[in-house]
Amino acid sequence: MLGRLLLGAVAGAAGNLTLEIVTYGDMLLRGRAASGVPAKMVATMADDFGIETLASAATGNQADNRRSAAGALLGYALGVGLGGTYGLVRPILGRVSTPLAGVAVGLAAMTAADASYAVTGASDPKTWTITDWISDLVPHVIYGLVTVATYEAIARYEAPQ
Numbered sequence: 001m002l003g004r005l006l007l008g009a010v011a012g013a014a015g016n017l018t019l020e021i022v023t024y025g026d027m028l029l030r031g032r033a034a035s036g037v038p039a040k041m042v043a044t045m046a047d048d049f050g051i052e053t054l055a056s057a058a059t060g061n062q063a064d065n066r067r068s069a070a071g072a073l074l075g076y077a078l079g080v081g082l083g084g085t086y087g088l089v090r091p092i093l094g095r096v097s098t099p100l101a102g103v104a105v106g107l108a109a110m111t112a113a114d115a116s117y118a119v120t121g122a123s124d125p126k127t128w129t130i131t132d133w134i135s136d137l138v139p140h141v142i143y144g145l146v147t148v149a150t151y152e153a154i155a156r157y158e159a160p161q
Helices: 002-030 037-049 060-093 098-120 130-158
Strands: none
Touching: 002 060, 002 130, 037 060, 037 098, 060 098, 060 130, 098 130
């Protein structure tokens, strides 16, 4: 069980790397700025939990940089953690196609991220444009596909001979 968890976490890290590459590629192509939503979510959570160094009451570049870094780290934790979860549940899924499982994992990651933004008030997905949704959907689905494909590829080599 620990092996499946760790393998899933490694696969999730590969998926996360790909999500970052796709996201930064989109930023490069369209000339758009990085999203401030994760940092805003961190500020809200820090306010709720009384973490002064990250709270919205903290000001200046250093506080902004900390919130931005914390937002990115939460995204990595989600991606690696969801990969680990996939590793744990994979045996009970039976025969499922890699593309189907990948899309499901990607949609789960997107749902978790977007729900956290909505719950904290960092963003309201109901107000997003179609371009916003596509910019969110594409990297998450690619994350899921890479996570599942990586897990399945490595698991084949880990199988008993």
